[in-house]
Amino acid sequence: MDSKQIVVIGGGPGGYVAAIRAAQLGARVTLVEKDRIGGTCLNRGCIPTKALLQDAKLLRSLKNSPVFRYEPLNPSGLLRSMVERKEKVVDELVKGIEFLLSSYRVKVIQGEAHLLNSKRVEVIKGRNEREILEADAILLAPGSVSRSIPHLSPDREKIITSDEALELREVPQEMVIVGGGYIGVELATFFHTLGSKVTIVEILDNILPGIEEEVVRNLRRIFEKEGIQIFTNSSVEEVRKEGTGLELKIDTPKGKMGLSCEKVLLAVGRTPNITSDLTQAGIENTPEGIKVNSYLETTLPNVYAIGDAIGETMLAPIAMAQGVLASENVMGFKRQWKKPLIPLCIFSYPEIASVGLTEKEAKERGPIKIGRFPFRSNPKAILSAEPEGWIKVIASQKEDTILGIHILGPDANILASVALTMIGGKLGEFTRFIQAHPTLPEALREACLDVDGLAIHLPKPFRGRP
Ligand code: NAD
Numbered sequence: 001m002d003s004k005q006i007v008v009i010g011g012g013p014g015g016y017v018a019a020i021r022a023a024q025l026g027a028r029v030t031l032v033e034k035d036r037i038g039g040t041c042l043n044r045g046c047i048p049t050k051a052l053l054q055d056a057k058l059l060r061s062l063k064n065s066p067v068f069r070y071e072p073l074n075p076s077g078l079l080r081s082m083v084e085r086k087e088k089v090v091d092e093l094v095k096g097i098e099f100l101l102s103s104y105r106v107k108v109i110q111g112e113a114h115l116l117n118s119k120r121v122e123v124i125k126g127r128n129e130r131e132i133l134e135a136d137a138i139l140l141a142p143g144s145v146s147r148s149i150p151h152l153s154p155d156r157e158k159i160i161t162s163d164e165a166l167e168l169r170e171v172p173q174e175m176v177i178v179g180g181g182y183i184g185v186e187l188a189t190f191f192h193t194l195g196s197k198v199t200i201v202e203i204l205d206n207i208l209p210g211i212e213e214e215v216v217r218n219l220r221r222i223f224e225k226e227g228i229q230i231f232t233n234s235s236v237e238e239v240r241k242e243g244t245g246l247e248l249k250i251d252t253p254k255g256k257m258g259l260s261c262e263k264v265l266l267a268v269g270r271t272p273n274i275t276s277d278l279t280q281a282g283i284e285n286t287p288e289g290i291k292v293n294s295y296l297e298t299t300l301p302n303v304y305a306i307g308d309a310i311g312e313t314m315l316a317p318i319a320m321a322q323g324v325l326a327s328e329n330v331m332g333f334k335r336q337w338k339k340p341l342i343p344l345c346i347f348s349y350p351e352i353a354s355v356g357l358t359e360k361e362a363k364e365r366g367p368i369k370i371g372r373f374p375f376r377s378n379p380k381a382i383l384s385a386e387p388e389g390w391i392k393v394i395a396s397q398k399e400d401t402i403l404g405i406h407i408l409g410p411d412a413n414i415l416a417s418v419a420l421t422m423i424g425g426k427l428g429e430f431t432r433f434i435q436a437h438p439t440l441p442e443a444l445r446e447a448c449l450d451v452d453g454l455a456i457h458l459p460k461p462f463r464g465r466p
Pocket of ligand 1: 149178179180181182183184186201202203204207208209234235236267268269270313314315345346347
């Protein structure tokens with residue numbers, strides 16, 4: 001019997017993972033990508049941002065260290081070196097994915113794919129060369145694009161998106177970041193560390209909507225203490241070019257005010273990349289993105305869609321998991337997609353990791369109890385000179401089970417992996433383990449013990465505490 005022929009459109013984390021999984025299951029796979037393999041995540045998103053933030057973290061440690069007291073003489077020179085290193089990191093990872101694909105004999109075509117119907121894709125390659133691909137099933141993974149707002153369209157020079165921000169060769173003196181979401185907060189950390197005067201303008205009543213409020217309140221306090229200005233419930237009304245810079249008029253709860261800056265960075269979210277060929281071929285959309293059923297199949301039979309384009313949760317690991325599931329369904333499995341429990345990690349300074357329910361969500365389900373443990377009381381955090389932040393554990397009062405863990409502090413993304421496995425378990429299941437010393441997981445254990453007032457490295461709780 002001939003193996004199935006599958007065409008994947010889009011080579012980001014959703015698409016390339018789907019291609020590999022389908023090949024593992026015996027399909028003949030063609031992957032069409034118009035740009036570079038790796039998509040936004042590898043080329044313009046997660047990887048380049050985190051490569052830059054990794055260097056910024058090092059710089060911050062050296063600057064704040066009482067031993068090294070390093071102050072860069074030429075921050076722009078440093079930025080150029082960071083950008084060069086970031087490019088090497090991206091190149092290495094892209095080559096790695098290309099190697100993986102070729103090892104699975106996935107045929108990669110560089111070109112722009114247009115869906116014709118549920119069995120055919122037209123690829124337009126350079127110089128208007130066209131090729132028609134026939135397929136038993138098609139997987140759509142076209143990703144998302146930066147959202148813009150009506151009076152603030154990026155000119156890619158002064159008004160930029162994260163794409164240009166990752167390529168800057170000079171540190172801007174002042175940067176106004178419109179949007180205090182993941183990108184806004186991470187890039188605020190980066191440019192602030194390099195010496196830019198950073199202002200965030202967020203339309204909602206707080207930055208990082210959806211993240212545990214107490215964590216966000218504390219991050220905001222640390223940001224403001226360090227000199228990052230934050231306007232919430234605020235919006236940019238007007239942007240004017242003035243000499244070599246920009247003049248902004250912003251509307252804040254305290255009234256209208258002016259701001260001058262060198263660059264405006266737009267970070268107001270992303271929107272699914274739904275091209276007109278998809279709709280013409282009969283793919284239906286919802287307000288979030290491409291419409292799919294629980295098997296990730298679109299309204300066209302045998303055409304599946306995954307990742308940012310379906311708009312459920314725009315995160316690379318979600319796209320990867322959906323890629324695996326959709327390919328398995330194409331190959332005859334009947335797996336249903338259920339929104340998974342996933343850690344939300346923000347690589348700001350301090351870092352944030354959030355798993356499970358927020359305090360507000362947990363309270364809606366019944367009585368809760370809360371434990372907190374500050375990194376200032378954890379030897380590893382102190383010796384690493386990263387004592388800011390704490391861990392908050394939310395548990396059910398009746399069941400003693402862990403409902404949510406929220407971390408603001410060093411290596412929160414690593415702690416999140418352990419935290420993920422703790423959700424739904426009893427407090428005692430984790431506290432019975434002895435952790436290595438001195439380590440950050442000791443703080444996680446103490447936060448769990450504090451839920452019942454039993455943390456050792458905290459002063460005796462006030463009377464009246466549960
Ligand atoms: P986002 O949705 O996280 O945040 C956008 C922010 O802009 C929100 O706070 C929103 O209220 C605000 N906003 C919208 N319109 C505005 C306006 N007119 N004026 C002022 N503020 C406005 O989006 P993002 O930060 O652009 O990130 C894009 C995507 O990339 C997200 O889906 C995010 O999940 C993902 N991402 C993830 C990570 C990570 O996992 N660490 C990092 C970066 C990006």
